Amino acid sequence: MQSKRNLVRLAVVTITLVSGLIATPALAREAIAFVGAHLIPIDGPPIEDGVLVISEGSITAVGTRDRVRIPKDAQIIDAAGQTIMPGLVDTHSHVGGGWAADRSAPIQPDVSVYDSINVRDSGFRRALAGGVTTANVMPGSGHLMSGQTVYVKHRAGNTIDEWVWRDDGGRPLGGMKMANGTNSRRDPPFPGTRGKSAALVREQFVAALDYRRKLEAAGDDAEKVPDRDLAMEALLEVLDGTRMVHHHTHRHDDIMTILRLREEFGFRVVLHHVSDAWKVADEIAAAGVPSSLILVDSPGGKLEAMHIGYESGGVLEKAGAAVAFHTDDWITDSRLFLRMAALAVRGGMSREGALEALTLAPAQMMDLGDRIGSLTVGKDADFVILDGDPFSVYTKVLETWVDGDLRFDRSDEKDRLWAVGGYGAGQPRAVGGCCQRMEEE
Amino acid sequence: MLHRVIVVIATLVCSAMVMAGDVAVRAGRLHTANGPVIEDGVVVVRDGKIVAVGPSATTPVPAGVEVIEAAVVTPGLIDAHTVVGLAGYLNQDTDQDQLETSEPVQPELRAIDAYNSRETLVDWVRSFGVTTLHTGHGPGSLVSGQTMIVKTAGATVNEAVVKPAAMIAATLGEQATRDGGKPPGTRSKAAAMLRAELQRARHYLDKIESAEEGETPDVDLRLAALGRVLTGELPLLVTVQRHQDILTAMRIAEEFNLRLVLDGAGESYLLIDEIRESGIPVIVHATMKRAAGEAENLSMETAGVLDREGIPIALQSGYESYVPKTRVVLFEAAVAASHGLGVERALHAITLGAAKLLGIDDRVGSLEIGKDGDLALYDGDPFEYTSHCIGTIINGERVSREAR
Numbered sequence: 088m089q090s091k092r093n094l095v096r097l098a099v100v101t102i103t104l105v106s107g108l109i110a111t112p113a114l115a116r117e118a119i120a121f122v123g124a125h126l127i128p129i130d131g132p133p134i135e136d137g138v139l140v141i142s143e144g145s146i147t148a149v150g151t152r153d154r155v156r157i158p159k160d161a162q163i164i165d166a167a168g169q170t171i172m173p174g175l176v177d178t179h180s181h182v183g184g185g186w187a188a189d190r191s192a193p194i195q196p197d198v199s200v201y202d203s204i205n206v207r208d209s210g211f212r213r214a215l216a217g218g219v220t221t222a223n224v225m226p227g228s229g230h231l232m233s234g235q236t237v238y239v240k241h242r243a244g245n246t247i248d249e250w251v252w253r254d255d256g257g258r259p260l261g262g263m264k265m266a267n268g269t270n271s272r273r274d275p276p277f278p279g280t281r282g283k284s285a286a287l288v289r290e291q292f293v294a295a296l297d298y299r300r301k302l303e304a305a306g307d308d309a310e311k312v313p314d315r316d317l318a319m320e321a322l323l324e325v326l327d328g329t330r331m332v333h334h335h336t337h338r339h340d341d342i343m344t345i346l347r348l349r350e351e352f353g354f355r356v357v358l359h360h361v362s363d364a365w366k367v368a369d370e371i372a373a374a375g376v377p378s379s380l381i382l383v384d385s386p387g388g389k390l391e392a393m394h395i396g397y398e399s400g401g402v403l404e405k406a407g408a409a410v411a412f413h414t415d416d417w418i419t420d421s422r423l424f425l426r427m428a429a430l431a432v433r434g435g436m437s438r439e440g441a442l443e444a445l446t447l448a449p450a451q452m453m454d455l456g457d458r459i460g461s462l463t464v465g466k467d468a469d470f471v472i473l474d475g476d477p478f479s480v481y482t483k484v485l486e487t488w489v490d491g492d493l494r495f496d497r498s499d500e501k502d503r504l505w506a507v508g509g510y511g512a513g514q515p516r517a518v519g520g521c522c523q524r525m526e527e528e
Numbered sequence: 529m530l531h532r533v534i535v536v537i538a539t540l541v542c543s544a545m546v547m548a549g550d551v552a553v554r555a556g557r558l559h560t561a562n563g564p565v566i567e568d569g570v571v572v573v574r575d576g577k578i579v580a581v582g583p584s585a586t587t588p589v590p591a592g593v594e595v596i597e598a599a600v601v602t603p604g605l606i607d608a609h610t611v612v613g614l615a616g617y618l619n620q621d622t623d624q625d626q627l628e629t630s631e632p633v634q635p636e637l638r639a640i641d642a643y644n645s646r647e648t649l650v651d652w653v654r655s656f657g658v659t660t661l662h663t664g665h666g667p668g669s670l671v672s673g674q675t676m677i678v679k680t681a682g683a684t685v686n687e688a689v690v691k692p693a694a695m696i697a698a699t700l701g702e703q704a705t706r707d708g709g710k711p712p713g714t715r716s717k718a719a720a721m722l723r724a725e726l727q728r729a730r731h732y733l734d735k736i737e738s739a740e741e742g743e744t745p746d747v748d749l750r751l752a753a754l755g756r757v758l759t760g761e762l763p764l765l766v767t768v769q770r771h772q773d774i775l776t777a778m779r780i781a782e783e784f785n786l787r788l789v790l791d792g793a794g795e796s797y798l799l800i801d802e803i804r805e806s807g808i809p810v811i812v813h814a815t816m817k818r819a820a821g822e823a824e825n826l827s828m829e830t831a832g833v834l835d836r837e838g839i840p841i842a843l844q845s846g847y848e849s850y851v852p853k854t855r856v857v858l859f860e861a862a863v864a865a866s867h868g869l870g871v872e873r874a875l876h877a878i879t880l881g882a883a884k885l886l887g888i889d890d891r892v893g894s895l896e897i898g899k900d901g902d903l904a905l906y907d908g909d910p911f912e913y914t915s916h917c918i919g920t921i922i923n924g925e926r927v928s929r930e931a932r
Contacts, residue, residue: 384852384854385649385852385853387618387649387851388617388848388851388853393618417818420816420818420819430913432914433913433916479912479913480913507827508819509797509827510795510797513824
């Protein structure tokens with residue numbers, strides 16, 4: 088028993104050491120200045136004839152041409168006629184074919200999608216072609232709690248360990264995927280009704296609170312420390328607010344159930360999909376809970392989505408609630424992520440709000456708002472270069488940069504295949520052929 | 529009593545009549561689809577038919593006719609292949625009538641027996657300017673049934689119908705195969721079964737042809753339906769994605785001298801010469817269709833490539849099994865326009881080009897005198913995501929008004 092605590096400490100130290108060794112992405116060292124672009128910084132008004140300077144993977148200057156001093160040794164890139172905005176942040180994606188919980192139980196907090204992501208899936212390439220630079224890769228919605236999600240940056244690297252976002256201690260960052268409504272209803276041990284769904288969730292959170300009480304009661308007394316329970320530990324991260332709940336939900340009553348459970352247990356939550364958001368926008372805003380929306384071409388496809396429309400973004404915005412968008416890739420195509428925000432504008436959302444909902448708002452919903460989501464000095468050099476207005480159907484993503492590295496270049500034949508499709512585009516990363524590490528491509 | 533009968537009959541006749549209205553539309557930009565864009569143009573519709581089209585300065589609007597204004601006006605849009613009206617938006621077993629899986633070959637299934645004219649998605653696509661649908665039995669069985677052509681207005685299918693039988697729908701490739709040892713289990717078996725059915729239908733037609741009076745064979749609805757593609761009355765619509773399956777469809781069409789329409793045709797860009805020389809038209813997959821499974825290699829540039837090579841094309845919303853339950857052909861054309869097809873040709877592919885491919889260009893597809901008064905009204909470039917459709921007119925009646 089004595090060794091239990093030490094074992095925990097050892098594990099943490101090991102994780103930190105290992106991640107310290109592997110999480111050193113190749114950063115572009117020399118300064119690069121993009122000159123003459125239309126800049127959309129998000130945290131301030133658009134800048135005409137702007138200059139963006141990046142160095143060692145970070146943004147070092149943003150402003151008008153007459154205000155920004157370009158370092159002498161900087162590489163100058165003429166970006167006249169182009170639009171530069173922050174890399175798109177997707178709060179909800181299934182690229183990489185990752186899966187977490189299996190069919191054995193409706194609540195599986197200790198299972199992580201981290202252990203199943205295929206980084207060579209062509210979906211990641213398509214996401215970069217759409218301007219996505221960070222995504223919350225989620226398990227599915229067929230469970231009340233289908234496991235831990237992982238925040239992935241699409242940086243140069245060969246393994247998931249290099250792609251994943253980490254905290255200062257080197258621990259991978261991610262949330263907890265939950266769902267209510269019809270997707271998680273099936274034969275026992277899964278719930279058969281909405282009431283049972285909520286009851287099962289309550290039962291697990293109550294158990295986690297008991298586990299915490301036992302830990303606290305034990306204090307330093309090793310004899311009393313309960314056996315480690317990884318599922319309970321993950322639930323405690325949720326209850327402590329260090330692991331955000333990303334909650335699939337559609338119907339207005341299911342949305343209210345989440346707000347009620349949150350009230351009871353105090354977890355932090357982002358509502359996902361939220362088809363009926365327009366019906367309970369004031370309630371969502373009053374709770375101060377952010378929403379990540381998906382907009383699709385037509386209503387229906389399932390009973391819960393019968394009232395989904397293009398209006399929810401504008402309605403939530405007017406109610407004062409935080410709004411982001413997500414692809415739910417493969418439900419919608421990451422290559423067309425900008426289109427979703429444009430449809431929200433069509434449905435009444437402000438242009439500014441819709442741009443923020445692709446960048447800073449989703450970054451904040453993943454607690455990454457101080458690192459990414461705007462063209463701000465000190466933030467990561469994650470950005471997208473467009474050949475026109477972000478909301479125009481005729482606009483193309485020309486380049487996607489991550490950590491100061493050019494990760495997608497439409498003028499490159501191979502990258503173009505990921506952007507528009509064609510023969511071989513469906514193959515999982517076979518295009519590079521044998522023996523090439525991904526960061527070398 | 530006689531009076532009441534007459535009233536009832538009159539009511540019945542009226543309700544079965546297609547509505548027809550008088551209206552004039554003045555457009556900042558008028559796309560006629562059969563000529564150059566007219567700046568500040570006018571279209572006049574009387575009794576549901578177009579009676580005048582031209583610049584507003586020289587095209588008078590008869591007194592008393594309502595004038596609707598819009599920034600941009602196009603012919604009513606045509607979705608060249610969909611399952612809207614048969615595949616309901618709720619996606620429950622009870623509202624899914626686009627695919628009957630009990631048998632692999634059922635050409636006798638008629639779309640008109642399943643089309644729900646009041647389905648939510650009919651209203652939905654109409655609110656984006658779509659006025660004509662080629663809809664019916666969908667992909668997924670070797671021969672799934674018949675398709676039809678309808679307008680997106682009309683309380684009943686009788687009011688909506690343009691062509692009760694348009695094509696016979698078939699599928700080749702993995703999507704046509706079945707699990708559990710049920711035939712067809714392979715690509716080749718699917719092709720062999722299709723050949724056998726066509727051969728049977730040919731014998732049936734021959735027997736009818738050569739029968740002595742009073743000795744005609746018993747009616748076989750299945751073979752009679754398939755016989756309509758052998759006589760050339762109906763095209764065979766074959767949904768295929770892989771290049772080898774496209775060639776199989778073309779091979780069978782040649783063997784039986786069928787009118788073939790290729791549907792989907794994800795890898796058709798590998799067979800440009802073969803398709804062009806055959807003269808076969810292609811209803812290209814939805815531009816934003818998911819690149820997965822047999823369609824993993826599809827390209828958003830295919831429509832543009834085929835069109836440039838002189839292959840007749842039209843665009844479609846296609847079939848969706850989940851969310852979104854349907855795509856909107858306006859949006860599919862928009863993305864094709866921005867991926868090499870260009871605005872004018874993309875518009876052509878969902879108006880006159882589609883009408884010609886479907887054989888309905890005597891009625892719809894362009895703004896010409898004598899054609900149906902079907903128009904789509906927009907507050908800007910119809911293809912821009914942030915524009916709105918502000919009205920849809922069918923047979924001179926305004927059937928959608930809300931800005932969407």
